[in-house]
Amino acid sequence: xxxxxxxxxxxxxxxxxxxxxxxxxxxxxxxxxxxxxxxxxxxxxxxxxxxxxxxxxxxxxxxxxxxxxxxxxxxxxxxxxxxxxxxxxxxxxxxxxxxxxxx
Amino acid sequence: xxxxxxxxxxxxxxxxxxxxxxxxxxxxxxxxxxxxxxxxxxxxxxxxxxxxxxxxxxxxxxxxxxxxxxxxxxxxxxxxxxxxxxxxxxxxxxxxxxxxxxxxxxxxxxxxxxxxxxxxxxxxxxxxxxxxxxxxxxxxxxxxxxxxxxxxxxxxxxxxxxxxxxxxxxxxxxxxxxxxxxxxxxxxxxxxxxxxxxxxxxxxxxxxxxxxxxxxxxxxxxxxxxxxxxxxxxxxxxxxxxxxxxxxxxxxxxxxxxxxxxxxxxxxxxxxxxxxxxxxxxxxxxxxxxxxxxxxxxxxxxxxxxxxxxxxxxxxxxxxxxxxxxxxxxxxxxxxxxxxxxxxxxxxxxxxxxxxxxxxxxxxxxxxxxxxxxxxxxxxxxxxxxxxxxxxxxxxxxxxxxxxxxxxxxxxxxxxxxxxxxxxxxxxxxxxxxxxxxxxxxxxxxxxxxxxxxxxxxxxxxxxxxxxxxxxxxxxxxxxxxxxxxxxxxxxxxxxxxxxxxxxxxxxxxxxxxxxxxxxxxxxxxxxxxxxxxxxxxxxxxxxxxxxxxxxxxxxx
Numbered sequence: 001x002x003x004x005x006x007x008x009x010x011x012x013x014x015x016x017x018x019x020x021x022x023x024x025x026x027x028x029x030x031x032x033x034x035x036x037x038x039x040x041x042x043x044x045x046x047x048x049x050x051x052x053x054x055x056x057x058x059x060x061x062x063x064x065x066x067x068x069x070x071x072x073x074x075x076x077x078x079x080x081x082x083x084x085x086x087x088x089x090x091x092x093x094x095x096x097x098x099x100x101x102x103x
Numbered sequence: 104x105x106x107x108x109x110x111x112x113x114x115x116x117x118x119x120x121x122x123x124x125x126x127x128x129x130x131x132x133x134x135x136x137x138x139x140x141x142x143x144x145x146x147x148x149x150x151x152x153x154x155x156x157x158x159x160x161x162x163x164x165x166x167x168x169x170x171x172x173x174x175x176x177x178x179x180x181x182x183x184x185x186x187x188x189x190x191x192x193x194x195x196x197x198x199x200x201x202x203x204x205x206x207x208x209x210x211x212x213x214x215x216x217x218x219x220x221x222x223x224x225x226x227x228x229x230x231x232x233x234x235x236x237x238x239x240x241x242x243x244x245x246x247x248x249x250x251x252x253x254x255x256x257x258x259x260x261x262x263x264x265x266x267x268x269x270x271x272x273x274x275x276x277x278x279x280x281x282x283x284x285x286x287x288x289x290x291x292x293x294x295x296x297x298x299x300x301x302x303x304x305x306x307x308x309x310x311x312x313x314x315x316x317x318x319x320x321x322x323x324x325x326x327x328x329x330x331x332x333x334x335x336x337x338x339x340x341x342x343x344x345x346x347x348x349x350x351x352x353x354x355x356x357x358x359x360x361x362x363x364x365x366x367x368x369x370x371x372x373x374x375x376x377x378x379x380x381x382x383x384x385x386x387x388x389x390x391x392x393x394x395x396x397x398x399x400x401x402x403x404x405x406x407x408x409x410x411x412x413x414x415x416x417x418x419x420x421x422x423x424x425x426x427x428x429x430x431x432x433x434x435x436x437x438x439x440x441x442x443x444x445x446x447x448x449x450x451x452x453x454x455x456x457x458x459x460x461x462x463x464x465x466x467x468x469x470x471x472x473x474x475x476x477x478x479x480x481x482x483x484x485x486x487x488x489x490x491x492x493x494x495x496x497x498x499x500x501x502x503x504x505x506x507x508x509x510x511x512x513x514x515x516x517x518x519x520x521x522x523x524x525x526x527x528x529x530x531x532x533x534x535x536x537x538x539x540x541x542x543x544x545x546x547x548x549x550x551x552x553x554x555x556x557x558x559x560x561x562x563x564x565x566x567x568x569x570x571x572x573x574x575x576x577x578x579x580x581x582x583x584x585x586x587x588x589x590x591x592x593x594x595x596x597x598x599x600x601x602x603x604x605x606x607x608x609x610x611x612x613x614x615x616x617x618x619x620x621x622x623x624x625x626x627x628x629x630x631x632x633x634x635x636x637x638x639x640x641x642x643x644x645x646x647x648x649x650x651x652x653x654x655x656x657x658x659x660x
Contacts (some may be wrong), residue, residue, distance in 0.1 A: 031345035038346040043450060046365035049346050050452035054459075056343040057335045060280065061287055068122045068288075095349075 017073045025080025026063035032087035033059040039094045123288040128494065131285040132518070134278040135491045136525045137263075139484060141275060143529055145260035145330075146480025147253065149465055149473050150618075154253030157618040158540045160600040162247040173198075173391075174384035177402070179238025180213050183231065185378050188215040192226050192373040193405040198387075199235065200400050200419050209400070211235045218375055249550040250540055256533070261337070264555060276335065276342045283331045289320065309496045316489040319482055326479040327486065333463035336456060366448040374406040379414055381439035390416040390432050400429070404436060412436035421469070425454060426461040488526045495519050503575045503640050520569040520577075527581035528565025530629065534588035535561040537622075541599045575640035582633035589626035593619035 034056040041048035063080070070076035147154060156162065180196040188194070195214040202209040211233050217226035232241040263271040303314045320327070340347050340358075351357040383402060390399050400419040406412035414436050420429035433442040447454065461467055465476045498515050501508070508516065539557035543550055569577040596619060597603035607616040 031343065034343055034346040035349045038350055043452065044364075045350060046361055047450045047452040049350050049361065050339075050365060050449070050456060053339050053343050053346050054336055054452070054456060056346070057280065057283065057332060060343075061283055064284055065123070065126070065288065065291075068126050069119050071118075091349075 014073055018068065018076055021073065021076040021080055022064040022067035025077060025084070026060055026067055028084045029063045029080055029087065030056050030060035032084050032091060033063075036087050036091040036094065039091055039098065120292060123291040127285050127288040127292050130281040130288070131487075131490050132494050134281045134285075135487055135494075136521055137274070137278045138282055139487045139491070139525050140263075140529060141260045141278070142480060142483040142487060143533065144256045146477055146484065147533070148257030148260055149476045149480065150621075151253030151257040153614045153618055154256065155250070156614050157596075158250040158252045158537070159247035160596075160602045161245050163245075173387055174382075176211065176235050176238075177383050177387065179233060179235075180211075181378055181383065183233060183238060183240070184213055184215055187229065187231070188217060190218065190375045190377060192216045192218050192375065193403060194376065195404075196402045198399050198401065200397060202400070202419065202421075210241075218373070248540075248545050249547075251536075251551040251554045255551065255555060256536070261334075264559065272338050272341060276338055279331055279334045280342075282327075283335070286320075286324075286327055286331060290324070293317065308502075309493070312489055312493045312496050316486065316493055319486045319489060323479045323482040323486070327483060329459075329462055330479075330483070333459040336459050337463065339456075365453060372408045374408045374412075376404050376406045376412050376436070379404055379412065379436035381414075381434070381436060383414060386414060386416060386432070386434050386439065390418070393432070394418050394430070406436075413442060421467060423467055425457055426467045427457060488522075491518070491522050491526065495522060503578075508574060519574050520566060523569040523574065523577045523581060524562070524566035527578060527585055527632075528562055528569070530625070531565055531581060531585035531588055532558045532562035534585060534592060534622075537592050538588070538595055541595050575636075578640065579633060579637045582629055582636060586626045586629035586633055589622045589629060592622040 034052045037055060037059075038045075038049040038052035041051050043051065063083075067076040067080060070079055176198070177196065181194075184191075184194045184196075193216045197209055197212045197214070199211045200209050212230060213233060214228065214230040216228040219226040233239065234241050261272060261275050262268055263275065266274070303318060304310045305314075335342055344353075347357070347361055351361045387399055387402065391397075398419050399416055401417050403415040403417070404412065405415070412435075414434045416432045416434070418430045420426055423429070428447060431444065433445060434440065435442055449456075465473055468476060495515060495518050498512070500510055500512075511519075536554055536558040539554045543553055543557075547553060565581055568581065572580065593604060597605065602612075602615055604616055604619050606612075607619070
């Protein structure tokens with residue numbers, strides 16, 4: 001990237017997209033991670049939920065940092081989306097198993 | 104000179120550092136002013152009870168001697184409770200003690216809760232202050248002036264002002280989250296964080312600001328991390344409702360279900376109680392023997408459905424970060440036998456949450472601990488302030504002393520004026536808040552609200568002022584104005600009340616004297632800032648450096 005004194009529109013959109021991937025995608029991923037963690041944490045349900053929710057801000061922080069660190073906007077977005085879908089999917093399976101093997 | 108994240112075309116490690124530098128710069132900037140406000144008002148909150156005491160000079164704090172006849176006092180209290188609430192869900196007797204939670208002297212008082220009406224969770228409650236010697240109900244005392252007090256400042260640090268509660272806590276939450284990101288990315292950005300800590304290059308413009316920002320940030324880094332993260336935990340399920348919504352569902356019923364399950368008190372309905380059969384005084388004596396004289400804070404009489412009525416004697420809380428669970432002794436109210444401690448509920452999760460919240464509020468801390476919190480809070484203001492200034496110093500085309508502000512980018516100019524109005528203007532506005540407390544007519548309607556209006560009116564005024572004046576003058580003038588305002592507060596206090604330093608110092612009333620002396624301390628800090636800024640921005644200062652400044656500065660972390 002060469003030094004320029006004015007910022008192009010394309011550049012501004014690129015930054016906006018990255019910020020959205022980090023803020024919104026990261027929040028979705030952190031939310032999914034919280035649910036999964038609450039289901040897996042070895043403690044009574046209410047305590048597990050409290051632990052998972054308290055740790056959710058750490059998950060969000062890591063997700064945002066990863067999104068900004070990603071090589072390209074495409075990777076940042078796909079990382080957030082795939083991560084969220086995968087985490088939610090596992091959480092759903094764990095939840096079904098917890099409901100008595102889907103019975 | 105422009106803000107160009109070098110995300111591409113760098114080595115992996117360098118790329119990571121640079122993306123974090125970008126994140127740190129921008130997450131810090133967009134919330135810097137709100138966070139500065141949060142830190143100023145929150146720091147004042149550590150002394151909110153002393154501030155309220157100062158703002159209500161009419162209120163007298165009567166300190167009853169501890170050597171009262173305990174048996175007679177308890178008898179008075181029980182007689183009174185039997186009269187006002189013969190059948191109740193609970194009775195509470197508070198013995199006179201020095202409280203950390205109320206951060207002041209707690210008087211002899213009683214409190215009761217009636218049995219809840221069908222369909223209600225809580226019953227009506229009432230309380231009275233009693234004369235320790237006679238048991239007579241104490242008159243309410245002289246009506247103190249209406250004031251927003253220290254609590255007004257404290258509350259603003261999480262609900263702001265002029266905004267609906269639900270919005271405000273979310274705005275503060277988003278800012279807090281960005282602060283957490285700014286802290287973490289800031290630490291990553293500084294490769295040599297501890298080496299940087301011992302580096303200070305004064306009088307070197309941008310370098311000096313950077314060094315100061317680094318040193319302050321590292322100095323109280325654990326405090327900043329703790330205060331930020333625990334701040335998020337305060338509104339845990341507002342900020343991150345996903346887990347609870349999925350596991351328990353949404354709505355108030357789900358909320359109650361979660362809370363009851365965590366604290367295992369689903370079926371713990373209250374059964375009615377009356378005067379205990381066994382005398383209470385020997386039980387209190389037993390507790391005082393174990394904890395020391397004056398260490399009993401309260402006696403609660405209650406009964407859970409299906410269990411015997413119990414008498415719970417609680418120790419004065421404090422000194423422990425698990426603040427809300429002070430040691431207790433439980434007794435059977437009919438036989439007097441010891442019941443053993445009630446097991447704590449909620450497991451390690453609830454304990455961790457409780458400790459985090461207590462660390463944030465510093466309730467467990469004694470007066471010196473609170474000073475430490477206060478200083479750490481001021482360092483937080485300094486960290487945010489230096490960070491905000493650093494942003495503009497890096498982006499200016501001309502040194503402020505050169506006076507050529509017309510050539511600056513309007514965005515940079517906006518940040519500059521907001522910086523002056525926040526860093527110099529907000530302290531001035533807080534001083535105006537204290538002055539308004541003394542100057543507004545005592546019988547003014549909505550007086551507390553007007554005190555707060557004064558704060559915001561002055562704050563807004565400083566922003567207009569910053570826009571109307573050349574920036575370097577605005578900085579110096581507003582800093583001196585804030586300094587003068589704080590120096591004036593104790594003087595105004597002496598002119599308008601008789602609870603000034605001439606009285607409070609000889610009387611050893613450190614709550615009130617401490618407030619006045621702290622005002623002068625703040626005035627001194629602001630004077631130092633004003634002198635420093637004045638020197639740096641003097642028009643004739645360092646012509647060579649001004650010249651160097653005209654060249655676009657290279658991008659630094």
